[in-house]
Amino acid sequence: MISKQLEICALPQEGPTTGSDRMYTIMNTRAAAVWGILDDPKPEPGAVRKQKKGTMLAKRIIPCLDVNRGRVVKGINFLDLADAGDPVACALRYDQEGADELFFLDITASVEFRPVFLELIRAVAEQMFIPFAVGGGVRTLEDIRALLLAGADKVSINTAAVKDPELISQAAERFGSSDITVAIDAKRRPAGGWEVYLYGGRTPCDLDAVEWAVEAARRGAGEILLTSMDRDGTRDGYDLELTRAVSRAVSIPVIASGGCGQLPHLYDALTAGEASAVLAASIFHYQQHTIAEAKSYLAERGVPIRLCPPPDAHGKKTGHD
Amino acid sequence: MIGIIDYGMGNLRSVERALEAGGARLKRIVSATDLADTSALVLPGVGAFMQAVNNLKSQGLWDALREEIRGGKPLLGLCLGLQLLFEASEEFGYGQGLGILPGTVRRLPEDVAVPHIGWNQVFPCMADPLFQGIPEGSYFYFLHSYAAQASDFSHVAALCRYGCHAFPAVVRRNSIVAAQFHPEKSQQIGLRFLANFVRSVEKGQE
Numbered sequence: 001m002i003s004k005q006l007e008i009c010a011l012p013q014e015g016p017t018t019g020s021d022r023m024y025t026i027m028n029t030r031a032a033a034v035w036g037i038l039d040d041p042k043p044e045p046g047a048v049r050k051q052k053k054g055t056m057l058a059k060r061i062i063p064c065l066d067v068n069r070g071r072v073v074k075g076i077n078f079l080d081l082a083d084a085g086d087p088v089a090c091a092l093r094y095d096q097e098g099a100d101e102l103f104f105l106d107i108t109a110s111v112e113f114r115p116v117f118l119e120l121i122r123a124v125a126e127q128m129f130i131p132f133a134v135g136g137g138v139r140t141l142e143d144i145r146a147l148l149l150a151g152a153d154k155v156s157i158n159t160a161a162v163k164d165p166e167l168i169s170q171a172a173e174r175f176g177s178s179d180i181t182v183a184i185d186a187k188r189r190p191a192g193g194w195e196v197y198l199y200g201g202r203t204p205c206d207l208d209a210v211e212w213a214v215e216a217a218r219r220g221a222g223e224i225l226l227t228s229m230d231r232d233g234t235r236d237g238y239d240l241e242l243t244r245a246v247s248r249a250v251s252i253p254v255i256a257s258g259g260c261g262q263l264p265h266l267y268d269a270l271t272a273g274e275a276s277a278v279l280a281a282s283i284f285h286y287q288q289h290t291i292a293e294a295k296s297y298l299a300e301r302g303v304p305i306r307l308c309p310p311p312d313a314h315g316k317k318t319g320h321d
Numbered sequence: 322m323i324g325i326i327d328y329g330m331g332n333l334r335s336v337e338r339a340l341e342a343g344g345a346r347l348k349r350i351v352s353a354t355d356l357a358d359t360s361a362l363v364l365p366g367v368g369a370f371m372q373a374v375n376n377l378k379s380q381g382l383w384d385a386l387r388e389e390i391r392g393g394k395p396l397l398g399l400c401l402g403l404q405l406l407f408e409a410s411e412e413f414g415y416g417q418g419l420g421i422l423p424g425t426v427r428r429l430p431e432d433v434a435v436p437h438i439g440w441n442q443v444f445p446c447m448a449d450p451l452f453q454g455i456p457e458g459s460y461f462y463f464l465h466s467y468a469a470q471a472s473d474f475s476h477v478a479a480l481c482r483y484g485c486h487a488f489p490a491v492v493r494r495n496s497i498v499a500a501q502f503h504p505e506k507s508q509q510i511g512l513r514f515l516a517n518f519v520r521s522v523e524k525g526q527e
Contacts, residue, residue: 025446028444028446028480028487029446029447029474029475029477029480030474031480031487032446032474032477032480032481032487032488032489033424033470033471033472033473033474033476033477033489034470034471034474035430035468035470035486035487035488036486036487037485037486056441056482057437057439057440057441057483058439058440058441058460060439060440095508098508100439100440125332125334125335126334126338128335129335129338129339129342129505129506129507129508129509129511129512130462130506130507130508131462131464131503131506148331148332149332151332151334151335153464153506175368176367176368176369176436176466177436177466178436178438178464178465178466179367222436222438223438251434252434252436253434253438253439276439277439306440306460
């Protein structure tokens with residue numbers, strides 16, 4: 001969280017041209033070699049210009065593809081599924097539009113559909129030059145291994161992790177924390193707080209969402225995908241209170257999910273909600289907004305964002321416009 | 322031909338696809354005999370340091386790699402591939418690395434979130450052919466818990482800031498170069514970086 005407050009100076013933009021710029025570069029290189037604190041000289045014109053932009057980790061925009069029997073679908077409050085397209089085509093579009101990552105959730109993962117899903121992951125992996133995470137029905141270390149081998153960069157576990165928290169520890173040890181995301185579906189309790197639900201939001205399990213997030217992080221989860229069941233599919237905005245509560249309780253990144261209906265919702269989750277990343281489905285699937293629009297909206301408001309490259313740098317058109 | 326070291330540390334497909342997009346002709350290297358007709362090598366890798374060392378040794382690639390590097394063959398290390406070039410790592414005890422670059426691989430400090438996951442800016446410290454056409458401060462995708470501390474700062478070709486620290490994002494010593502980030506997952510900018518490597522290697526052959 002230290003990084004959020006930090007304003008860091010930058011190296012001169014056009015390379016070391018003057019004597020003091022050169023000194024500055026050398027000092028910072030020396031610092032980088034030993035992870036020292038970067039030298040912050042008296043504000044020079046170049047440094048001031050870049051200081052404002054900030055140099056922290058970019059907040060991530062992650063389109064989510066809910067996949068049902070090989071098609072992208074989108075439900076409301078986890079039910080009533082509507083078809084939203086071919087997963088490989090969607091993935092390719094988001095990759096080229098400048099998404100920072102993709103999330104695939106196999107929402108009806110059952111034994112007979114698993115091979116279909118693995119085949120799909122392989123097909124998607126063949127198209128992508130950004131990281132992508134996969135979840136849904138992951139039960140064992142063997143499941144995780146199969147998905148990573150199929151080309152997934154991260155695997156998210158949900159129900160199985162609650163049933164056997166040891167799975168998180170073992171997976172983190174075997175595949176590395178950074179490959180393991182713990183997904184939490186949470187619903188508000190009338191008396192306050194949030195309860196964890198299992199089996200795709202079907203079964204409450206009498207576990208406090210914030211406490212469970214802390215436990216998952218302690219066991220080696222690399223990040224938390226936090227979905228508000230109350231907001232999912234409603235397009236009323238993320239549950240900011242929930243997102244903030246979990247973000248403050250853990251030091252690993254929290255991905256806010258559930259409820260995004262317009263661009264200000266993204267902004268709220270990343271600022272007031274203190275999330276590291278936002279997951280959204282419908283605002284992107286139905287081309288209400290492009291990733292580029294979402295990113296410029298956030299960047300204009302001072303959120304650190306990896307801005308999409310100009311379209312002419314692609315060499316190909318992204319389509320749909 | 323560029324050889325990709327295949328030693329069971331993660332999926333190589335994305336690295337292969339990204340290098341091919343940069344115009345590379347590739348072959349996979351599983352044993353020392355595969356090295357013969359390669360003009361450059363790529364050492365990718367995700368996972369645990371010691372496992373990587375053991376796999377390289379059991380495939381007979383450990384000494385062969387050091388031999389190739391000493392002979393001046395260009396090599397690009399990626400992520401764990403960067404870390405393996407250093408003398409040692411403190412991941413799960415103390416493991417000996419290839420020792421091509423002086424320095425140690427250490428766990429990122431306590432005061433930042435570890436693992437370091439996501440897109441962060443990279444600032445070149447010197448003119449390097451791999452950064453041709455890549456604006457300073459471009460975002461690359463990082464995913465790691467350990468990073469290198471270089472004993473010789475002149476090997477730091479680019480840096481990345483994380484929290485109040487900076488660490489080497491790209492290291493270079495002569496024809497040996499390595500990136501802590503994943504260019505194969507960094508979209509156009511990453512593809513450009515890899516294409517620059519492919520071109521620099523081809524240029525060296527002429």
